C-alpha cells in the first residue's frame with residue numbers, strides 16, 4: 246500500500262531541515278533574500294540561477310522525500326520541466342484521469358507532435374504494466390485529482406524498469422508524510438507545493454525531488470526558462486512545511502470521519518475517499534444540486550485549489566478544462582484543520598438546503 250504511518254523521524258525533519266548553522270546571532274530561520282543579482286565572485290551569480298531561500302527549501306524538501314529537490318515557480322512549472330526532459334517525438338504513458346492542467350499540457354504537446362501520449366487508468370496495475378513497453382516516461386498521479394484513484398507505485402516502477410521507462414509520480418495529494426515514491430522505485434516525484442506543502446493558500450510553488458543527475462538537468466532547465474520561485478513564495482513554503490505533518494494528520498483525521506458520515510447522508514450518491522489524505526469527493530445528482538450544496542456552505546470556502554488549513558470545496562466540472570469523465574455532480578472537498586463537528590454541521594445543513 247502506498248500510504249503508511251508517519252516515520253518517526255519525518256516530523257523532526259520537517260521542523261529541523263534547511264535551517265542556518267547554529268552560530269551566535271544567526272537567525273533560526275533561513276532569511277528572506279529578495280535579490281535579482283549578487284556581488285560578483287561567488288557561486289550565486291544572478292537571481293535566476295540561485296537564491297539562498299530556494300536552497301533552504303530544497304534541502305528540507307529533499308530530506309522529506311529522500312532525494313535532491315528543485316523548486317519551481319508553480320506546480321505546473323515543475324510538471325512542464327519534467328515533461329520537457331522527454332525526447333522530441335517520445336512516448337508518455339499518462340493517467341486517463343488526473344490534474345486537468347497536466348492532461349491539457351500533454352494534449353497540446355501531442356497535437357503539436359512534441360510527444361505521443363498513451364492514456365491508462367492508474368488504478369489498473371496490469372494496464373499500467375502493459376502500457377510502458379516502448380515508452381520514455383510513465384507519468385503517475387496518486388491519488389488522482391479529483392477522481393481519487395490510487396496507483397500501485399512499486400508494481401508500476403518494476404514494470405517500467407524492465408522496459409527502461411522513467412517513472413514520475415505527482416504526489417501532491419499524499420505529500421511525503423503519507424507516500425514516499427522514491428523509496429518505492431519511482432525516479433522523480435512532483436509536488437504542487439501550492440497545496441499541502443505550503444498549506445496556507447498564500448503561495449504558488451512547485452517542486453521535483455529526484456537523483457542528483459536529474460536534478461542538475463532540471464536546474465539547468467529552470468535557469469534557462471526562468472521558471473523560478475519568488476523569494477517570498479519559497480520563504481512561505483518553508484514556513485508552512487514546518488507544520489506539514491501536523492496539518493496532514495489533522496486533515497486526514499477530519500477527512501476520514503467526514504467520508505464515513507457522508508457515505509450515509511441524504512442526497513449523497515457516492516463518496517470517494519482512498520482511505521488516507523485530506524481530500525474527499527462526493528457525488529450528488531447533477532450540476533444544479535452540486536452548485537446548491539456548495540452555495541449553501543458558510544464555514545467551507547467556495548474556492549478551487551486544496552491543501553490549505555481552511556476547508557474548501559468546489560464542483561470540479563465548473564471548469565471547462567475538467568475531464569468529461571468526471572461526473573457533473575462531483576464536489577471535491579479539501580478538508581482543513583478546523584473542528585470536525587463544525588465542518589460536519591455546515592455540510593449537514595448544506596445537504597439539507599440542497600434538497
Ligand SMILES: *Cc1c(COP(=O)(O)O)cnc(C)c1O
Pocket residue numbers: 319320321322324344346347386390415417418436437438439440449450451
Ligand atoms: C494543483 C495541482 C498541480 C498544479 O499546481 P500549481 O501550483 O497550481 O501549478 C499539479 N498537480 C496536482 C495533482 C495538483 O493538484
